[in-house]
Amino acid sequence: MRIYGDKRSGNCYKLELLLSLLGKSCEWVDVDILKGETRTSAFLEKSPNGKIPILELDDGRVLSESNAIMHYLASNTPLLPSTPYTYAQVLQWQFFEQYSHEPYIAVARYINLYLGLPDDKRAEFESKQAGGYRALEVMEKQLKQTPFLIGDTLSLADISLFAYTHVAHEGGFDLSAYPAIRNWIGLVKEQQGFVAMQ
Known part of the structure; x- marks a missing residue:
């Protein structure tokens, strides 16, 4: 399998951390979006949406969208619960991540x-602050x-939201008023196999 992505991107880092x-x-x-590498004909043939990350399987099939790849x-x-309710909770947090957190x-x-x-x-940057803090409050x-988002153990929900939350300060967000989030970040970093974002 092959992943096309940028390791500074939270959506790509999710996959690196999960693996x-x-x-x-x-x-x-490595794909550099600022150099237009997601807009080349070769990349668009693999991923018509022109976004990273994508996963290319050994047989040539391609998956896009970070949470689907996860x-x-x-x-x-064990990172993906098998009971219907807890599985749906993972999806709930991943949809939250894509619609209420990541934007x-x-x-x-x-x-x-x-x-x-x-x-x-700058105006666009400042306009993102209120929505970001609302997501952090949730x-x-x-x-x-609960120590993790759906209970006592790590799941895909945590990995999806950890990616951008733990570097939220790079977007101007101050986590000092969120002790439970800071504790959770520490718990994720303590997991066996944890790898930091490059």
Whole structure:
């Protein structure tokens, strides 16, 4: 298998972290979005949406969307619960990550880290702060009740949300008011096989 991605991207890091936690390896192909490498005809042939990460299987089939790839890689492992309700809880948090968390925290980080917070993007950067803090409040409320997002053990839900949350400060978010999130970040980092974002 082969992953095309950028290891600074939270959506790509999810896969790197998951594979490491599972003790699996995969060939990695670096893709630079700022150089237009996701818009080449060769890349678009693999992924018409022109986004990373993508997973290319040995038989040439391709999966896109980080959370879908995570489900494929974690199939039949303890990181993906098998009971209908807990499985749905994982999906609930992953949908939350894509619709209520990533559009604010990840986009603010992209503007600041990748683009260098140019003047013409400052208003957009600032507009992301309120939504990002709302997402953090939702996580904090849950993590005050359970050490991980769906209970006492790590799941794909945690990996999906850890990716951008633990570097939220790079998007201008201050986690000092979120002790449960900070504790959870520490718990994830203590997991056997944990690998830091490059």
